[in-house]
Amino acid sequence: MNTFGQLLRVTTFGESHGPAIGCVVDGCPPGIAITAEDFSHDLARRATGRTRHTSARHEADAVEILSGVYEGHTTGTPIALLVRNTDARSKDYDRIARQFRPGHADYTYWHKYGIRDPRGGGRSSARETTMRVAAAVIAKKWLADRFGVRVRGHLAQIGGVMPRSHDWTVVEDNPFFWPDAGQVAELETFMDALRKSGDSVGARVTVVADGVPPGWGEPVYGKLDAELAAAMMSINAVKGVEIGDGFASVAQKGSGHRDAMAPEGFGSNHAGGILGGISSGQQVVCSVAFKPTSSLRLPVEGVDVDGNAVEIVTTGRHDPCVGIRATPICEAMMALVLMDQALRHRAQCGDVGEVAPRIPGG
Amino acid sequence: MNTFGQLLRVTTFGESHGPAIGCVVDGCPPGIAITAEDFSHDLARRATGRTRHTSARHEADAVEILSGVYEGHTTGTPIALLVRNTDARSKDYDRIARQFRPGHADYTYWHKYGIRDPRGGGRSSARETTMRVAAAVIAKKWLADRFGVRVRGHLAQIGGVMPRSHDWTVVEDNPFFWPDAGQVAELETFMDALRKSGDSVGARVTVVADGVPPGWGEPVYGKLDAELAAAMMSINAVKGVEIGDGFASVAQKGSGHRDAMAPEGFGSNHAGGILGGISSGQQVVCSVAFKPTSSLRLPVEGVDVDGNAVEIVTTGRHDPCVGIRATPICEAMMALVLMDQALRHRAQCGDVGEVAPRIPGG
Amino acid sequence: MNTFGQLLRVTTFGESHGPAIGCVVDGCPPGIAITAEDFSHDLARRATGRTRHTSARHEADAVEILSGVYEGHTTGTPIALLVRNTDARSKDYDRIARQFRPGHADYTYWHKYGIRDPRGGGRSSARETTMRVAAAVIAKKWLADRFGVRVRGHLAQIGGVMPRSHDWTVVEDNPFFWPDAGQVAELETFMDALRKSGDSVGARVTVVADGVPPGWGEPVYGKLDAELAAAMMSINAVKGVEIGDGFASVAQKGSGHRDAMAPEGFGSNHAGGILGGISSGQQVVCSVAFKPTSSLRLPVEGVDVDGNAVEIVTTGRHDPCVGIRATPICEAMMALVLMDQALRHRAQCGDVGEVAPRIPGG
Amino acid sequence: MNTFGQLLRVTTFGESHGPAIGCVVDGCPPGIAITAEDFSHDLARRATGRTRHTSARHEADAVEILSGVYEGHTTGTPIALLVRNTDARSKDYDRIARQFRPGHADYTYWHKYGIRDPRGGGRSSARETTMRVAAAVIAKKWLADRFGVRVRGHLAQIGGVMPRSHDWTVVEDNPFFWPDAGQVAELETFMDALRKSGDSVGARVTVVADGVPPGWGEPVYGKLDAELAAAMMSINAVKGVEIGDGFASVAQKGSGHRDAMAPEGFGSNHAGGILGGISSGQQVVCSVAFKPTSSLRLPVEGVDVDGNAVEIVTTGRHDPCVGIRATPICEAMMALVLMDQALRHRAQCGDVGEVAPRIPGG
Numbered sequence A, B, C, D: 001m002n003t004f005g006q007l008l009r010v011t012t013f014g015e016s017h018g019p020a021i022g023c024v025v026d027g028c029p030p031g032i033a034i035t036a037e038d039f040s041h042d043l044a045r046r047a048t049g050r051t052r053h054t055s056a057r058h059e060a061d062a063v064e065i066l067s068g069v070y071e072g073h074t075t076g077t078p079i080a081l082l083v084r085n086t087d088a089r090s091k092d093y094d095r096i097a098r099q100f101r102p103g104h105a106d107y108t109y110w111h112k113y114g115i116r117d118p119r120g121g122g123r124s125s126a127r128e129t130t131m132r133v134a135a136a137v138i139a140k141k142w143l144a145d146r147f148g149v150r151v152r153g154h155l156a157q158i159g160g161v162m163p164r165s166h167d168w169t170v171v172e173d174n175p176f177f178w179p180d181a182g183q184v185a186e187l188e189t190f191m192d193a194l195r196k197s198g199d200s201v202g203a204r205v206t207v208v209a210d211g212v213p214p215g216w217g218e219p220v221y222g223k224l225d226a227e228l229a230a231a232m233m234s235i236n237a238v239k240g241v242e243i244g245d246g247f248a249s250v251a252q253k254g255s256g257h258r259d260a261m262a263p264e265g266f267g268s269n270h271a272g273g274i275l276g277g278i279s280s281g282q283q284v285v286c287s288v289a290f291k292p293t294s295s296l297r298l299p300v301e302g303v304d305v306d307g308n309a310v311e312i313v314t315t316g317r318h319d320p321c322v323g324i325r326a327t328p329i330c331e332a333m334m335a336l337v338l339m340d341q342a343l344r345h346r347a348q349c350g351d352v353g354e355v356a357p358r359i360p361g362g
Helices: A036-046 A106-113 A119-124 A126-147 A181-197 A224-233 A246-251 A326-349 B036-046 B106-113 B119-124 B126-147 B181-197 B224-233 B246-251 B326-349 C036-046 C106-113 C119-124 C126-147 C181-197 C224-233 C246-251 C326-349 D036-046 D106-113 D119-124 D126-147 D181-197 D224-233 D246-251 D326-349
Strands: A009-014 A020-026 A079-084 A150-158 A203-210 A238-243 A284-290 A300-304 A309-312 B009-014 B020-026 B079-084 B150-158 B203-210 B238-243 B284-290 B300-304 B309-312 C009-014 C020-026 C079-084 C150-158 C203-210 C238-243 C284-290 C300-304 C309-312 D009-014 D020-026 D079-084 D150-158 D203-210 D238-243 D284-290 D300-304 D309-312
Touching: A009 A126, A009 D020, A009 D079, A020 A126, A020 D009, A036 A126, A036 A326, A079 A126, A079 D009, A106 A119, A106 B326, A119 A126, A126 A150, A126 A326, A150 A181, A150 A326, A203 A326, A203 B246, A224 A238, A224 A284, A224 A326, A224 B224, A224 B238, A238 A246, A238 B224, A238 B246, A246 B203, A246 B238, A246 B284, A284 A326, A284 B246, A326 B106, A326 C326, B009 B126, B009 C020, B009 C079, B020 B126, B020 C009, B036 B126, B036 B326, B079 B126, B079 C009, B106 B119, B119 B126, B126 B150, B126 B326, B150 B181, B150 B326, B203 B326, B224 B238, B224 B284, B224 B326, B238 B246, B284 B326, B326 D326, C009 C126, C020 C126, C036 C126, C036 C326, C079 C126, C106 C119, C106 D326, C119 C126, C126 C150, C126 C326, C150 C181, C150 C326, C203 C326, C203 D246, C224 C238, C224 C284, C224 C326, C224 D224, C224 D238, C238 C246, C238 D224, C238 D246, C246 D203, C246 D238, C246 D284, C284 C326, C284 D246, C326 D106, D009 D126, D020 D126, D036 D126, D036 D326, D079 D126, D106 D119, D119 D126, D126 D150, D126 D326, D150 D181, D150 D326, D203 D326, D224 D238, D224 D284, D224 D326, D238 D246, D284 D326
Parallel strands: none
Antiparallel strands: A009 A020, A020 A079, A150 A203, A203 A284, A238 A284, A238 B238, A300 A309, B009 B020, B020 B079, B150 B203, B203 B284, B238 B284, B300 B309, C009 C020, C020 C079, C150 C203, C203 C284, C238 C284, C238 D238, C300 C309, D009 D020, D020 D079, D150 D203, D203 D284, D238 D284, D300 D309
């Protein structure tokens, strides 16, 4: 199942070290202005090799638009985007073609399919997320142009470190998408030490959408929060998803959690902008837990395809904290979910509402 | 979107205080032995009115099988299940037909549809989950009979209280699905006080599946964990979902998180039984956060359909902790996801594997 | 697969002689005025037992609305409709529970599922189409109210008899949905003789939609004509579908087939109102071939479940020409397809067009 | 909607004169041996420029496998296939960028999307079918290897000419996929005269599948015949679809149409191998009507984007009978439908049957 979305359908393909990765975006409204250059910014934000804190693999990530765009505008036909892999080093992985790396998908792909492409993790590599980010460039543009919706994210925790302050304006100015400029030096030191140790660490990403109108989301199995949860959990290395207060809600009282309403608006946002699976008009807030990557220079016990015990050491290029580059990926998934829900909403309820609101009993 | 699943498709319908609720289970394999009585056990576990710790509404929840079963066995045609509502008290809700209860879906349904059925929360009521539990009775049976898979759950936290020990054998013997018999009295006291205070509290439910074979789950957008996340998040009042270590992974090191493998099996299960979105053969572990219900006797500021400020007090029958009855619902969603994935797996890979495993380069 | 449609999703259930048949209509816009009485007219048009030219089975076909309607209007939640079976005579079929009737689905259901419900043909009976007609009552209403679209049909051939003239005003005034009043007596004589002979005959139904705006239909795999073809072919006993000139196009020249266009409109409609899978604004025209029913008093060679040769005689109540009652069913399928496409169109392109038309090169 | 199939999902993209066309085949079982060369044969059968009886456009149609295949075998991940367009001549179409060609999709795309890619018909060109044929190469291979299913087709009518005899062995030896070698010279004369006249003609294609086991097809909305009908009708220029006797059934009696069964098998195949939407084990037979192409050198009245009357003459390269090259396309769609149904069948009923057949009442 390599297609995401009901009406805005993104189908991705490609292996980490195969000839190319790509996607087909189907169901996109016509008339959106888009060029190949529009993809550069977000792909660069996601890319490896930009700082010493991410994998050393360097891909140009040049997007070729193969279809669906005419004279700079989407036509309503499927938009195919292609990115050639240029820095694939299959020999890095030859050694482990017959081994199952603990914490990786090697073992499960093998059991599911009876065959796996071991080159760079094949399909299970985070390289696949490149195309999610590319597809979401279109979604972000449409959401912004048509509804004024803005989707953005930041890192909210690395290991045990949490931001002490929050300033959106600094998030894009440091290699960690970190909202507290005063902690960046501390994080650099932390990450340098971690990299040298050969170990990795987890992270939390928070992504929000401002400007979402009330009414998006399809109860009861296409709820906005349910689809955000699936979208985030489908990202490599994600182990948890929260909406609004998330797991903190467990220890809360109802009198404290429920967000009071007044004629001028909501008094708080514990709900994270979603009630009954439908957007409330408040900021949509989603937090995502990334596990520490399992690809380490530190040895670990594993098994090979014949069932023998082996010691596994990963010497390929890897991220000491996969969560760092995950911010644009989480943004991408939120943007794709929101655009899909927006299209579904207007299908059922119309651009301007299928009907004027009815007063009960009226 | 009131259909859940790709191949095992469960479509539910019905409002909380409408004439009936029901579901259609489509895509079910033929030959499963099923009778109307099979539904009683799990529906009773989910039902209100069984103890003083849940809502006082008392429904018989008698399931009528309308189709798809012949001489006690499923035939492969759609199975329609119907439950008549018998204890609907619409007048309890007349007062708030023109008001939006904070923390509820009233406001968002109104904005989405321009109309809402205010009787008992209408479609957004947790009454809908009755049919999820009913449909999952079939899934649990098939999973157990065919694969030996067992799905079960327990409460893992109420407010700030966590179990001090874990014993599956006591979970079904107390009104809280609580795994530590020694704490039940404490919980009863806590819940009695809470109920008297008019407030509510959140809860955490943990649900696990034993016996899941390796290979279930469809990368990259139909991952087993992604679909579990959506399934759980689609349950009323859920604000967070974790697989395995979940948010605890954020502060972990990769050397500690990754589960070592040996010829005799995995050495730990931080991953929660899923790698790369595919089951690994270990126990599948999912934790779910329930917010405290917003329906309280304690007043709160709200607005009405005309935009006026109103004070809202909910006097209807409600649960002081919706998470308590949620254990069978979480089990249901996990069972439905697993059966759907099992069917999808054998579609692509065959009952016994499409091919024998291939040795890379061999 | 008992769900029809992408955005307007109709799920039907029920066996011919089971306790009930029903459907769930999901994705329906809110605010459509609907009552249980609205279903009577079209269900009566489809029903058996109204004239001597159809099966003698007499069902009240009373529709109960179980959900999705509040104060006489759809709410946007799933609409469940239920019809109890009241004139099921299972004993009529006991004799052939172990036999496969030639021309019926007995043999194929048995091979597919390893089990079948033999009571009245079970799920493969045309009784299932009752719920298609019911669901389409809502679609017809929405199409008419919102777009002025009118869907109607007539019989275009019975056996070798074709209408000599066409008058829509007489179609509903004779038991054959026949557009030529002057031939009705001839048809009654023909059908009486046929019924007495114990044999059956095929029929052709033509169904058209007026008022469809240009732009409905999703190239390339959701084309309006492709979905009409599937919809019609999914009706029991259908063996062929044509759009516009259909098979007559094979012998035509392009200079004659293509419909010239002028500022005031199209000059002809060989295309049947669809170009490139998208409605052109002309009348949408679809013709459907119904085979003669295989349930006859005349004996035929068959086999039983043990593989023995048996002589099969069907003594149950059957239609000598199933095509007669098929007119409202074909209308229903066209209405469902059109409404689904209308919703999909506005999802992608908006109620009033996502953008103003662009002049190429402009 | 550019995705075809439920479990074997083929998503195509690309415009006729854009940089490339391609497809993504998702849900394919692992372990199928496939190389880029495997696509050559069927793509050549479909291609233009091979004989004077088809369009003069010459494309190499070289398939690049971008993903999903490792060491010559499918891996279960999405298979992306890419074909670069090399003989696009956009200037041929500049003249009509502002005109709507009668009988073409120009007008309807314009109304649907407000924008269209006029280069070579853009997305509505039959060039898109290249990728259907490519995807079906994989399906044909799997069907043949695993079930011994063979899908093949032939032309059954050109204009008023019908075959006088039927010999499968000559079908591939003439440019018309014609089953009667004795008529080939006559057809060449006919087509030469037609081409010189500047006109075009329709055709009928018959495609059959041998070896389909009983049990494939999903009642009631995923019937094998319904999906074949949609698949065929989604091909450019198709106006009608028949299963088995098709429209001839209208004039038949039930006693003649129904296929008697004996212990040794069916006595005839009026049904075309499908009963109740499920394959019966007989040959599956489908006939398809192609209209004459509307692109002619002969002038026709049309309108332009400003609503003015214009005379339209098409001077680009076109087929005088699009049905000729359609045989491999019809085969492709049947193969894709059959493989998809096979996967769905084993999902629900298992590779070897979910259960042993049950004797009713037993």
